[in-house]
Amino acid sequence: MPRPSPNHQWSNNTLGLPVVDVVVDPYLTAHLRPHQRDGILFLYECVMGMRSAGRCGAILADEMGLGKTLQSVALSWTLLKQGPYGGRAVAKRVLVVTPGSLVHNWGAEFNKWLGRERISVFTVDQDHRIEHFMASPLHSVLVISYEMLLRCLEQKVEFGIIICDEGHRLKNSSIKTSSALSSLSCNRRVILTGTPVQNDLQEFYAIIEFVNPGILGSSTSYKKVYEEPILRSRQPSCTEEERLLGEERAAELSRLTGMFILRRTQEIINCYLPPRLDWTLFCEPSSLQLELYRHLLCHRVFRACLQASMQTQTHLACITALKKLCNHPGLLHSTVKQKTDCGSIETSLYEGLVELFPESYSSGGLSTSDSGKLLVLSDLLTAIRRLSPSDRVVIVSNYTQTLDMLQDLFVHMGYNFCRLDGQTPTSQRQRLVDGFNSPYSQNFLFLLSSKAGGVGLNLVGASHLVLYDIDWNPANDIQAMARVWRDGQKKTVHTYRLLTAGTIEERIFQRQVSKQGLSGTVFDLGKGAEHTSFSISELRDLFSLMDTPCLTHDLLSCSCSMDGSSSDSLMVSKRVCQLGRRGDHMGATQKHLSMSELMQWRHFSGDAHTFSDPYLDHARNHITFAFQTTISHTKE
Ligand SMILES: [Zn+2]
Structure with missing residues (x-):
């Protein structure tokens, strides 16, 4: 660790103690990767007030999988044992505040890295009350949930440093919790979060205000x-002047806070990972899907949307109907059946729809062949099962209703699976995940709701990942991939994104890929905020149906031979692993796919001789087109 500057010594070493070197315990450094060393150095400089005089807060916003916990453990251990002035320990006690489901996880991490003989961690739960912590001088680390914290803070305990895990939740947690935290006299404060902090500007203010109070002025100003x-400049309709002002303010905000925010993405550890093969598969819609799709597009509500006479609510209901139809027509059928009594928008959308379904639907029987994507998925799973019986697959959907349907199919096909969604109690999640990752697991499949993800879900037991439906926010898909393609993965990873050819799913994919897909409006949509609005021309695109094997390839105006051997035959993208300190800039939060990158992918028409992939060659019957790229990294 660096020695404090003369200025720092002047204001902090009032007793004139000798300055000594602080070093991270070699017991830990053996386990640290270069970016983690950088991270610990960053945290140390921040909390010691070496980066900005009098300010001791830090935000570590590394993407999941980069070891935020280990970095926090190393920082805590260093501060508990050492200090730059006369070797006096900086902190006597460390407070870790975390979501309830992770309290024990944190205790286990401290023990894992340091061993029980070195450190005594106290985790608060029903059987272990904070009074015991108070009564015993043995424990140097207290781990507590946000909920418990409130009840316990009447006890006066002094902490040398506070670490708030998933700290972006501070904004959502009750005012009481955050003010209780802020009222703690300790000013060394660290927030850990896996999401890019600048995406939500109010959340951003709340966490900055917590770590370094006052730096951004009052909340009104x-x-x-x-x-x-900044928000105004992100609106598509803003003037040039507004755009420039917004950019200027965003840059200013970045400059003010950049000193104490560190964010690194997965890319930094990619050089330790096996290659990842990404496929985007365009699936042929079934005849029932086509018929229903055309029926919906002619519906008066859809037509009214295109005449500007409808509200965003209605737009979203229409979009949801089309997306469900792409997943499986049966999802619409059961929605109609459930909602016949109320006069909602959704009900009026489905007028006359039931008559189009075959008789068999009334008895609840869903046919795989009624959904193009389901056919491809089912063929793909059969192929994986046959060619690599020990491989496992994670299947992600945005809708629990879709997961229910997939689940029925898997029961029918005789596959063992487990499932994690919003309903899964937090206490069971870790057990589910550990069970699935175990080499002895009987489960071939892991069904995952993309919204239930959240904290540190690690699914390296699987080496295939299927994104069954598409989200507006590409960050969600990237997050899903990171659950499988992350530290600990030993096999080559295959990801498959399924899109129904010519439909709204392709349009959403294109929005993800084009610049527009990154605008604030789309991110807000993901969060269910009300800022969302669609222009008529956007709606016209979304509410259309193209009879083509791949609309996206048509729109690329690519003239390749569609057999995977495009103009440049060396298509493996080799990105040099970038180790080193690299802050994030406002707006550019993650690496997304762009149109020009898509041009570089391999393009396969459904009639191509081979996809040069054994799994897909066995599962190509209903694939009309495919894009493929390989992500592999070479060490510098
Ligand atoms: Zn092409």
């Missing part, structure tokens, strides 16, 4: 000076 101009 923040709103006026930063939040409003």
Whole structure:
């Protein structure tokens, strides 16, 4: 660790103690990767007030899988044992505040890296009350949930450092919790979060205000000076002047806070990972899907949307109907059946729809062949099962209703599976995940709701990942991939994104890929906020049906021979692993796919001689087109 500057010594070493070197315990450094060393150095400099005089807060916003916990453990251990002035320990006690489901996880991590003989961690739960922590001088680390914290803070305990895991939740947690935290006299404060912090500007203010109070001024002036101009500049309809002002304020905000925010993405550890083969598969819609799709597009509500006479609510209901239809027509059928009594938009959308379904639907029997994507999925799973019996697959969907349907199919096909969605109690999640990752697991499949993800879900037991439906926010898909393609993965990873050819799913994919897909409006949509709006021309695109094997390839105006051997035959993208400190800039939060990159992928028409992939060659009957790329990394 660096020695403190003369200025730092002047204001912090009032007793004139000798300055000594602080070093991270070699017991830990043996396990640290270069980016983790950088991270610990960053945290140390921040909390010691070496980066900005009098300010001791830090935000570590590394993407999941990069070892935020290990970095926090190393920082805590260093501060508990050492200090730059006379070797006096900086902190006597460490407080870790975390979501309830992770309290024990944190205790286990401290023990794992340091061993029980070195450190005594106290985790608060029903049987272990904070009074015991108070009564015993043995424990140097207290791990507590946000909920418990409130009840326990009447006890006066002094902490040398506070670490808040999933700290972006501070904004959502009750005012009481955050003010209780802020009222703690300790000013060394670290927030850990896996999401890019600048995406939500109010959340951003809340966490900055917690770690380094006052740096952004009052909440009213923040709103006026930063939040409003920046939000305005992200609206598609803003003027050039508004856009420039917004960018200027965003840059200013970045400059003010950049000193104490560190965010690294997965890319930094990619050089340790096996290659990943990404496929985007365009699936042939079934005749029932086509018939229903055309029926919906002619429906008066859809037509009214295109005449600007409808509200966003209605737009979203229409979009949801089309997306469900792409997943499986049966999802619409059961929705109609459930909602016949209320006069909602959704009900009026489905007028006359039931008559189009075959008789068999009334008895609840879903046919795989009624959904193009389901056919491809079912063929793909059969192929994986046959060619690599020990491989496992994670299947992700945005809708629990879709997961229910997939689940029925898997029962029918005789596959063992487990499932994690929003309903899964937090206490069971870790057990599910550990069970699935175990080499002895009987489960071939892991059904995952993309919204239930959240904290540290590690699914390296699987080496295939299927994104069954598409989200507006590409970050969600990237997050899903990171659950499988991450530290600990030993096999080559295959990801498959399924899209129904010519439909709204392709349009959403294109929005993800084009610049537009990154605008604030789309991110807001993902969060269910009300800022969302669609222009008529956007809606016209979304509410259309193209009879083509691949609309996206048509729109690329690519003239390749569609057999995977495009103009440049060396298509493996080799990105040099970038180790080193690399801050994130406002807006550019993650690496997304762009149109020009898509041009570089391999393009296969459904009639191509071979996809040069054994699994897909066995599962190509209903694939009309495919894009493929390989992500592999070479060490520098
Ligand atoms: Zn092409």
